[in-house]
Amino acid sequence: MMNNTWILVAHRGGARLFENKGPGKGLNLLHNIPHPEGRLKNKDIGADKPGRSFDSNGQGRHSLSSEQEPTAHVTEQFAKQLSTMLDDGRHQQLYGKLVLVAEPRFLGNLRAALSTPTAALVTATVGKDLGGVELHNMPKHLTDTIRL
Helix, strand or coil: CCCCEEEEEEECCEEEEEEECCCCCCCEEEEEEECHHHHCCHHHCCCCCCCEEECCCCCCEEECCCCCCHHHHHHHHHHHHHHHHHHHHHHCCCCCEEEEEECHHHHHHHHHHCCHHHHCCEEEEECCCCCCCCHHHHHHHHCCCCCC
């Protein structure tokens, strides 16, 4: 089991988790994780404007500025969800190596969300959005990274 490699191909609109059991074994799709919220623009998430609040001491109203754009928050939440799934697989010793494939910005979110022990299993990262690539075309995009 521990010589299995998990390959997470992720983008903000979803992710697919593949498994490779060694050279020549190809890719098996383990999970398809849709994330339609990741396709939304800021204006489509919640309200268009920041909420308003009254100061408790009555100084008047002011906008609640959120620390980050709604899309960034949604993306971070998704990265955390994926990292939890990867942690679970590591706990169950379902893989010994991990390859992360995502467009560069989301790759950064993913790496930030990984726990230290899971991050230690990452053998390669590919900064490409392969979200739209069909399963049968996936190996040719990954041949530089992993022997399938």
